Amino acid sequence: MKTPDANARLRRYQTKRDFHLTPEPAPDAEAPLSDAPVFVIHKHDATRLHYDLRLEIGGVLVSWAIPKGPSFDPSQKRLAVQTEDHPRSYADFEGHIPDDQYGGGDSLLWESGTFETVPPNQATAQLARGHLEVVLHGAKLQGRWHLIRTRPRGGKAQWLFFKAKDDFARPDYDVTAERPESVKSGQVATQGPRKPGVLRPKPLVVKAAPKRPRKAPANPRQLLERVWPPMLARLAVPDEVHDDTHDYEVKYDGFRAVFALTHDKFVFQSRRGNDLSGRFARLTASLRELPASDVVVDGEIVALDAKGRSRFQLLQNTEEGAEQRFIVFDVLWLNGEDLRALPYEERRARLEDLMAAVELPVQLSERLDLPLSRALPEARRRGWEGIIAKRRGAPYTGTRSGDWLKLKVVAGQEVVILGYLPIKNARAKSEIGALRVGVRGKEGFHDVGKVGTGYTSRDRQELRWLLDATRAKKPTAVDAPAHPDTVWVKPKYVAQVQFTEWTRDGRLRHPVFQGLRSDKVPEDVVRESPAPTEGARARKGTRRAPVQASARTATHAAARQAAKKTTTGSKTTGSKKPATKTTTKVSKLSATRDAEVVLTHGDRVLFPKSGLTKEDVFGYYREVAPLLVPVLTDRPLAHQQWPAGIAAPGFFRHEMSGIPAWMPTLTVRHEDKTLRHVNVKDASVLLWLANQSAFTLHMWVSHAPRLAQPDFVVFDLDPGTGGWKDVVKVAKRLHARLDALGLKSFPKTSGKRGLHVLVPLAPGHTYARTQAFANARAVELEEALGDIATTERSIDQRGGRLYLDAGQNARGKTVVAPYSLRAVEGAPFSAPLDWSEVNGRLDPHRFRLETLKKRLDAVGDLFAPVLRTKQTLPKE
Known part of the structure; x- marks a missing residue:
């Protein structure tokens, strides 16, 4: 609710901006109403990248600039500098602020949601006291958070922003790295304002190298500092990757290192800045022969086993005489040019030219000209650690980025729980620390190692409670390792784990707990080995799929x-x-x-x-x-x-x-x-x-193995008091708008009172993008048909209008399947329709269990074209 002094509070905001030049909303711009105060966070690339937190208090957005962004770790108290209040309409803003304007640079809507104070309705009073305790309901931030003022008013008030200790706290989770995208557009990359004399990098899809080479520093350490730090990959799962958007390289198991050369001087150091030239003198000597006047290359120091596979352990034991190599996988600087802003594929082409005449022990990283469905089995067959998926068009950024994804070759295994190790944290005595697990052999259960990761705090508590009831006095493994802290239990429960490989002594390497298996008994659990036919198929290049999730074969x-x-x-x-x-x-x-x-x-x-x-x-x-x-x-x-x-x-x-x-x-x-x-x-x-x-x-709305890539955009039209008549009017308007955008859409009844409209997609889309697209169309419909349709979630606030629900366009959300029966008398089903049937004469209840055959005889399978249609959402 807007307070009488809101306009006065926005004067500072207004005086800092020229609204003829900036796309930011003026203070008098209208803002959508909501039944709860909103909060947003903008990812703002101004003089430096930071995050702007804004809370709706008294009709304005009270704002703080947080240089490092939010953290889910309660021990990380982030500086938050209070800035000018912003208008409520700023909650939907995203765009590029002109370089010569206040706050120039990209501002992405990184987070959006609602909040309440603890206790409720105390925002104004808590702000005055200098301690806000809020519960956030956002797409990325949830639970209780604190804002505490550390310096009194006057100038820029400094606060601390940090996570409260609740069920949402996650000390090991970096939300800004894991979720870098805008919740409005899905955009990740940002550009700051152009500094005097510095060219702004061109868009990622355009080659952005400077027109003339720059002069490299005479000191190689200064050159390295110019392009530091190295880019890091994020651990991922296969459904985050697609052949249309990524290229694949071998993931090597060794030391990360960067080499800089200029004026015949060099620096060879690890990611942590340690000098490596003495320890790896032979590699250093070979790198000094790179055919360039000045160059910086990024790569991995590896040691190869007898089969030519990189093995980290061999680097620890140099006396074994393993062959060492430096695998180069990127070039950051070459002959006066900073190449980091170039797309990945152009940097790779420059690197291949550079490495064409280079001899061992320096070599180019191996690139896989295979689809993902064959690349991962190939990695498994050849004993690699995994593959790296690199997004085409992406620059080299000195951070952990979703543009480089680590896909490890991970196997699955059922294991019997034989015991546990108590957690070492004294404050969590009711939890397990790790499970001791095994498999059945001829003599009994054999220990295959301990599983220490993959649990939530709740998992650890429930497992402790479950296992304490089955304690055993003696070890239940025939080859039990000597560990005085192990609590042995009766072999009653079976768990599922993922791991990278079996060690030579029959242990699981890097096992991760997945959950308990209620459908298995301990006596059935043995070490799993691939069947010969599976291995033969893998050698021919076909996909090796897990037993429980093989590829589609049914027609x-x-x-x-x-x-x-x-x-x-x-x-x-x-x-x-x-x-x-x-x-x-x-x-x-x-x-x-x-x-x-x-x-x-x-x-x-x-x-x-x-x-x-x-x-x-x-x-x-x-x-x-x-x-x-x-x-x-x-x-x-x-x-x-x-x-x-x-x-x-x-x-x-x-x-x-x-x-x-x-x-x-x-x-x-x-x-x-x-x-x-x-x-x-x-x-x-x-x-x-x-x-x-x-x-x-x-x-x-997505399927394995690409669960992060939706197959459809879904619109759910839930009728109000206007009934089917309003559904038809809104659906036709939506159909016309999608047609205008060049998109085919397909309607189906919900099986109850409403209608679903599906827009099929080609692979490669993200949930953030489909959600932003669906939200934009819903807002358009609300603006055009606000008398009968609304995006208001609260039934009490809809006023009998049809609900435009775009909320199914998020990972894990569901929509009722076509032909699925509903729990309504007469057993109606969700019926695919032709657009010509969407009219006032249609009765959705006529599609029911007893009329299925008649319906199929009349029109056939109207949902089949949805599976065949592949299209790309337009850029907005």
Whole structure:
């Protein structure tokens, strides 16, 4: 709420800016209303990069400049300098402030959300006292935070901004490095103001080298300081990478080092600044022969084993005589030119020219001209640590960047928990520190090492509580290592871990805890080895996929044929003939044996008024499987389960219990835990879900292995008091706007009252980009049709208007799957539509379990084109 003195508080903001020149909003610009005060953080590249925190207090945005940005570590108290108040309309601003204007440079909307004080409604009073305690509800920042003034008013008041000790605190998480993108546009890179006499770097897609070579410093250390520090890669998973946007290089296991040469003088040092020239004299001598007058190269010192693989351990034991190399993977400076602003692919081309005549022991890093689906198996086959995915068009930046991603070759293994080591932190005595794990052998359980990472604090507490109830007096491993602190337990629980490789002595290297396996018994857990056929396929270059998440192989025809393999006496969709047991045997396309799905309690009534039974639902999904399986394969699901029918309470679950051993699954890391999702790779999985009465299926809008890259933009039109009439009007407006942008869109009913509009995408998009695109279209619709439509989430504040929901465009959010049944009388399903059907005469309730066959006979599968359409969102 705007206070009477708000205009006076904005005078300083106004006097510092010329609104004819800057794109920043004037103080009188209108701002959208909200039911809670907003907070935003701008990533601002002015005289130096910093983060501007803004809290809505008294109708203005009270602002602080935080040089280092926020930290989730409560011990990190960040300086926050209070600046001028900004207008409320600034909460949506993003753009480039002209260089000659106040605050010149890029300002990205890095974070946005709402907040409340503790206790509530105390913002003005807490600001006056100099201690704000706020709860943030943002896309990146959550939980309680403190702002404490350390210097009194007068001049620029200095405050401290830091995380409170709550469940959201994460000392090991660098949010500015892990989430560098704008929440509005998805943009990551920023440009500051041009300094006098310094050329501004051109956009990343344009070659930005200076026109004339610069004179290199005579001192190589000064040259190195000019391009310091080295760029770092971020650990990632394969779904963050795509062949259309990245190139792949071998990840070497050694020492990072940078070499600078100028005027026949040199510096060879580690990332931490240690001199390496004496220890690696032979490499230094070879680097001095680089064909350049002045040059800086970045690379890795490695030692090779007998098979030519880099091994870090060999660098520790130089007496073993392992062959040493310096692998060069980037060039930062060459013959008077600072190359860091050039796109990756041009720097790589310059580096290849430089290295063309260079001889061993200096060599160019190996580049993989393979798709990711073959590059990772190749890395595994050749015994590499992994690969580095480098984004095309990206500059060399002296920070840890998402433009370089580490993809380690990580294997999976089921292990039996044999004991634990208590945590060393005295304040967390109720937690485990690490698990001692093993596998079954001929003599019993063999120790394969300890697992110390991958846990949340809650995981550590629950495991301690669980294992303390099964303590054993003697070691449960036949080859138990001598460790006096180990608490041994009975071999009762099975865990899933990921790791990089098996050591020579049969231990797991770099194991990471993934979760407990309730579907496995300890006696079944043995050391897993790839089958010979898998190895043969890998040598031919085909993809080696995990057993529980293999690549898509099912076609519509194959799925249809599989679904028809039913025993006689099974019931067709819509039939009322009672039955208590039906067996459907479906050939699994991704497994080595058949899976038998048994319908139990088929006569149980799930829809009381219409009398539809569990067998009706089972038959429906058998019929629709050929259409639905290609949509759901490799896509994480959430389920609504109705074991006692829709008249009784149902359950919403991401992870199903009692998953049989034959069923394919997807192990997915969510924000606070790792879950195992059912993977609908064929009809048998779909029918198993139907037998669990899990007939409402909610799907992610991305699929493995690219879970970070959405396949669709989703718009959910949720009607208000205007009903279907308003849905049609808004949908047609949205359809016309998407057409104008050159985008094909596809409608489907939600299965209840609303409508979903999907915009299929080509690979390579990010959730940040699709969310920004969806939000922009929703705002456009609200501006044009504000009398009937709103983006207001609160039902009480909508005033009976249709809700424009763009919120499903985020990782982990779901939308009901096409053809999925809904828990509404008559068993309606989410029906794909043609745009010509979206009119006032359409009754969404006519698409239901008993009319599926008639619908498919009339129009066929209208969702199939969604899977075939690949398009790119326009730049805005």
